[in-house]
Amino acid sequence: MKLIKRTILIILILTTITILFRGCFYRHLITYKSIGSRTNYSLTNEKLVDYINANTNKKADSNIENSIKTALSITSKQLNFTAEKNDNDPNKLITSKKAHCVGYASFFATTCNYILIKNNLAQTWIAKPQVGQLYFLGSNMHQYFNSSFFKDHDFVTIENKTTAEIFAVDPTVNDYLCIDFINYSK
Template sequence: MLIGFIFRGTIYRKVVKYKPLQQRSSYIVQDDDLINYIEVNSQKKTIKVEGIIKVGLFLTSKKLRFIYSKNHNNPNELIKSKTANCIGYASFFSSVCNYLFKKYHLNDWVAKPYKGLIYFFGKNLHLYFNSAFFKDHDFVIIENTITGQSFAVDPSINDYLFIDLVEKF
């Protein structure tokens, strides 16, 4: 069990894949409380993309609590409600990352929230649920617009399983 816990990220990425279907709306961080929250909790002088991902996941997990019901998707409103579903988690995380990319002059990088599907051992998990809530799942793709290098991140899964990166098709 300990080995499974230690290698949970590697195991998860081997058996679970994310398929992006449609890009969701991105939001610019404008709320003073959200700006202050990011600034107070990201005080490094220089930072790399991987560090921004970690900070973004930490700030998202620290501020949001997962709920199944409909809620705001705009992070400028989520900073006040403090609750979100997977759409809100992806939106909040991508906005925090984009704010930090701009702050640290990593202008070639962009975080985009996506609606997509989750596959477990190649099987679409969403086919096994009748609830409209489970018809899809939101995650974020962080991409370098020059090189094409990318990372996939599921901030809501990170909140429960502490898995930072996920694998996309």
């Protein structure tokens, strides 16, 4: 009986640690590498502009990380994941609300770029959708899948135009695991 209680306690402690530090574990285990870029859509839909404005602070926030986290939150609230073929244009996704990783990345990048303009950060920073591959402990995970759906994975880099500093995010992973920043390697 004592052994069972200890085992359950250890499992609970390990589960709690894993949940609390999931972002740290994820960044240490998974690395994203870009193999190309995707279209960076212009924001043309007034409904999307209104949605972003309704979900952001009225006053400008000059902190880049806060701007990124706000765009992640807006993306997560708006989209639901689907493996089906769908639009990738954020101006259409505001209505359809269903996307796979390509749609998530394009919606986030467009939203983030609008927030950067709104926060007077667009002269310095730009969000770019990337086509990439994920590496688990240095091994390309995509080689283990035969489906064309798993041949690559989209994410977004937010790059400083002056210093070349880069933040990387995966809006799809953020939606499901609440992990904001990811490990990116050129």
